[in-house]
Amino acid sequence: MQSPHASKFPLLLLALIIIVASGFNPFISRRLSSPTHFGSASRAAPVSLPPRSSPLFAESAKPELTPSKIADMLEKTFVDACMQLSSGYVDVLKLFIVAGKAAYERGLTIPQVQLEITQCQTQTAGRALMQEEIDLRTVWLSLIYLTLERVEHRKGSSIGSTVDPDLRQKFYTFVYDVVNAKKQGYTLQTLKLEQIMKNSSGQPTSIAEKTVQMNAQQRQIEEAILSQSMRLVFLTLTVLEESEEFEKGNGNGNGGGGDNGDVPRPPIPGT
Secondary structure (H helix, E strand, O other), X not given: OOOHHHOOOOHHHHHHHHHHHHOOOOOOXXXXXXXXXXXXXXXXXXXXXXXXXXXXXXXXXXXXXXXXXXXXXXXXXXXXXXHHHXXXXXXXXXHHHHHHHHHHHOOOOHHHXXXXXXXXXXXXXXXXXXXXXXXXXXXXXXXXXXXXXXXXXXXXXXXXXXXXXXXXXXXXXXXXXXXXXXXXXXXXXXXXXXXHOEOOOOOEOHHHHHHHOOOHHHHHHHHHHHHHHHHHHHHHHHHHHHHHHHHHHOOOOOOOOOOOOOOOOOOOOOO
């Protein structure tokens, strides 16, 4: 009998398509009483989340985090986050972001993180991930790095430059636009992907132009990934804000973010 995890269809991408089609409110941070496991409708062991009074992002936990532990967190939370998101939950996605933030703060390059993940002993999905799924995880991690770089988290750090040049080219201005939109008071309920896909002159961005040229199935997947990318940038900023608030409350605030004004619009790398 074939395992429910053995499907060859990239189920994580399917989960993202379901997200876009359902139009659920991504900021309703609900908890699953019986989380759906990757590739299966059966129940899985609930993900253990820290109590709200002890945020995941507590600085006191940082010394215990080794690169291998960070990789384990990323491997597990990526799969769980995709399946929870398809049901309207974002708690585990925030755990993935916290792990990515920890990697950034420890100066781990994207290639280093990817290598550590390949050495993880567990397969949360019950099988090896397909290349499309690995690529999606890389996009998520790269978006975290680009967002932290954009707001100058850990000023002087050059670790954001380790994002793959193609992904940097694609998402650099995209991240800028989402970060500035949040600074201007937009939320994920009020900001639409269509707005991010246009430049200040109202013309389609390069991402939008490439998306239009895709066939229907490719376009649906790409729009799902972009919609989720916008959500991930927003949540990265939320995690950063909550982390800084927690540190200040414990007398450990050390800043690290950018100023409160708009980030100067950068030139597109490679042009």
